[in-house]
Amino acid sequence: MSIETVPKTSRAAVLTAHGEPLEIRELPIPTELEPGALLVKIEAATVCGSDLHLWDGSLAGSQALSLPVIPGHEMVGSVVRIGEGAERDTFGQPLRAGDRICFTHASCNQCEHCRLDNQPTLCANRQYYMFTSCAEAPYLVGGFAEYCYVFPNSGRVKVPDEVPTEWASAASCALRTVVHSFDRIGRLNPWETVVIQGSGPLGLFATALADHLGAERVITIGAPEDRLKIATSFGATDIVSIADAPEPRDRIDAVRGLLGGRGADVVFEFSGARTAFTEGLGMIKEGGRYMVTGQIDGPGKEVPVRPGFITRQQLTIMGTWSGHIAEYRKALQFMRNTRRRYDFGTLVPHRYPLEQATEALTRMRAQQDIKPVLVPHATAAQVST
Known part of the structure; x- marks a missing residue:
């Protein structure tokens, strides 16, 4: 089901060589969604330490990848297209146009870790954002982009109204x-x-x-x-x-x-x-x-x-390796319930347009930013860095 007019292509900041500046590319936006899949418009993508290690190549020992890829795996997207059977989040909440969601890497739900051990973060067949090549469909498989494809097996949870988008993005990996x-x-x-x-x-x-x-x-x-x-x-x-x-x-x-x-x-x-x-x-x-x-x-x-x-x-x-959808929901509930006690905004004070993704990575590596926020649909004049 298509909810709003979506362009045919999406800008994305693409890693083509380790240590080199990210390249802004126009990538196709899938017009057909698999059953269970979603298409979201990225509202914010926060930079994780893993993105730094992906950029400099030091993650090669822990996860196979084939360049080019789109960095970013902690992000908040608003729903713009809904595949068959994807009308609710993992916890049964209905999904509608404009709803903000966080979503996970996709575990297969078939292997021993998924079914027997109840440890989906160890899934042998996991589909990862930021590690999956963007050279082939569904292309938009990382957070440093205007749009992102939510895999059919990705857990997804609605962001509570009380939680700001940038906070929720940081919650979707770090927290x-x-x-x-x-x-x-x-x-x-x-x-x-x-x-x-x-x-x-x-x-x-x-x-x-x-x-x-x-x-x-x-x-x-x-x-x-x-x-x-x-x-x-x-x-x-x-x-x-x-x-x-x-x-x-x-x-x-x-x-x-x-x-x-x-x-x-x-x-x-x-x-x-x-x-x-x-x-x-x-x-x-x-x-x-x-x-x-x-x-x-x-x-x-x-x-x-x-x-x-x-x-x-x-x-x-x-x-501990990563987290799955239950931890996403708990993280968001913790933020909602303690938002007056802890100012999580102090972790995400600076915003960058997509064209400054490399600068955001550089500033995080230099400890000038705790957690930079990419706002893909904004221009440099619309954000404060």
């Missing part, structure tokens, strides 16, 4: 991954101490969620100073600045100093730093829990670990 990590680590108790490694988007969202869930103490580690100020406003009881503790041993000592020589009950790794895993092990108390989320695989990422330390300390160590 949903944090929610998934917290779900897997288990209940946080009000007498437990939590360490958050990293003050990027994931670390800041995690700080807010740990505070909201009632952890007795939340220690956030990171830099630069402006991000640590946000962490404090999001509920961090203590911060450890990398500028003040530049070496791994310094940061371990700083955390244990704050806790009277003991380790934390729970440590979350959201930094992606090479040394973070071994540092985190040094920050956990005996019997503690460690969630590793920020690491990517690849050459040069190896670190030395003493397995006997894990045994003797009786640690629980887990990993």
